[in-house]
Amino acid sequence: xxxxxxxxxxxxxxxxxxxxxxxxxxxxxxxxxxxxxxxxxxxxxxxxxxxxxxxxxxxxxxxxxxxxxxxxxxxxxxxxxxxxxxxxxxxxxxxxxxxxxxxxxxxxxxx
Amino acid sequence: xxxxxxxxxxxxxxxxxxxxxxxxxxxxxxxxxxxxxxxxxxxxxxxxxxxxxxxxxxxxxxxxxxxxxxxxxxxxxxxxxxxxxxxxxxxxxxxxxxxxxxxxxxxx
Numbered sequence: 001x002x003x004x005x006x007x008x009x010x011x012x013x014x015x016x017x018x019x020x021x022x023x024x025x026x027x028x029x030x031x032x033x034x035x036x037x038x039x040x041x042x043x044x045x046x047x048x049x050x051x052x053x054x055x056x057x058x059x060x061x062x063x064x065x066x067x068x069x070x071x072x073x074x075x076x077x078x079x080x081x082x083x084x085x086x087x088x089x090x091x092x093x094x095x096x097x098x099x100x101x102x103x104x105x106x107x108x109x110x111x
Numbered sequence: 112x113x114x115x116x117x118x119x120x121x122x123x124x125x126x127x128x129x130x131x132x133x134x135x136x137x138x139x140x141x142x143x144x145x146x147x148x149x150x151x152x153x154x155x156x157x158x159x160x161x162x163x164x165x166x167x168x169x170x171x172x173x174x175x176x177x178x179x180x181x182x183x184x185x186x187x188x189x190x191x192x193x194x195x196x197x198x199x200x201x202x203x204x205x206x207x208x209x210x211x212x213x214x215x216x217x218x219x
Contacts, residue, residue, distance in 0.1 A: 004153075031205055042211035043154075043199065050205070058206075090153065097205065099145050102153035 003027070006091050006103035014111055019078040021106050023091030031094045032074035034058075034066060036087040037105070043090065049074055081110045113138045115202050117210035125218050128190050132213045134200035135182040142204035144176050144183045149197045149212070157185070157198075190217045 007022035025032065031050055035043040035058075045058030047066040055066050063085060067075045074093075078085055086109050092100035115136045124130055136144065143161045147154035158167045160176035160183060167174050171190075176183045187194055195217045201207035 033206075035209075040211060043201075043209040045206070045208075048206060094205070097142065099143075099156045099159045100201075100207065101156065102147075104152045 004091055004093050004101055004103040006089075006106050008106050009104060010107050010109075012109045012111060013078075013081050015082060017078075017081045019081050019108070019110075021076040021078075021089055021091075021108070023074045023076070023093075023103055024072050025074075025093035025101075026072065027093065027095070027101075028071065029093040029095050029098075030071075031096070031100075032068065033092040033094075033100060034064075034074065034076045035090045035092065036060070036085075037090055038087050046076065083110050086110045113203075113208045115200060115208045115210040117198075117200055117213050119213060120211070121214040121216070123216045123218065124190055126191055128217075129186065129188045130190060130215065132185040132187075132198050132200075132215070133182065134184070134202075134210055136200075136202035136208070137181065138202040138208055140204050140206070141202050143202070145201045145207060146174055146183070146185050147199040147201070149199060150195075154199055187215075190215075192217050192219055 003026045033048040034046045049068045065077045089106045091103040094100040118133045146157040158174045163178035174185045197212040199212045201209040
């Protein structure tokens with residue numbers, strides 16, 4: 001079974017802090033993704049990566065950056081957290097032309 | 112603009128009913144349509160549809176893709192309370208666009 005592990009289930013941070021969300025997959029997948037999920041808006045893609053050290057912007061990249069130094073790990077960084085970044089964050093991975101498998105999500109609150 | 116639209120947004124049925132969930136898409140770089148079930152945590156994968164007109168089945172769930180009319184349906188027969196969840200569809204190729212989901216509530 002594919003295992004996608006996100007480092008925290010719940011996280012509370014303060015406005016202006018730099019926040020790191022970590023995601024690790026154990027299936028040697030090429031593709032990794034970061035989404036945020038908000039009620040009524042579905043899943044919106046923040047960033048994705050097709051390979052190590054490679055990244056592409058999704059639909060809502062503003063205020064976020066990513067890092068992929070190793071194939072199995074994809075990190076999402078909130079450079080200066082703001083209250084409108086309070087959300088559920090979901091990481092996913094997939095092989096080429098394969099369905100995405102999701103982690104359990106991190107519910108992030110910015111106070 | 113690429114988009115995926117699901118309908119209805121929410122649905123309440125009773126156990127034993129049959130439901131049909133709809134997903135229409137306009138995605139430039141399209142190869143496959145995915146369906147997921149999301150309960151409290153991560154979306155779990157249900158189906159990946161690539162070919163038009165070929166039904167995929169898993170127990171009481173089935174799904175079909177129409178690439179000419181750009182839509183897919185997910186059918187659930189003899190619904191159970193455990194089917195209560197948000198059902199998500201997504202279209203694309205490696206990068207997928209997700210709909211906002213259909214929230215299904217199955218009452219005893």
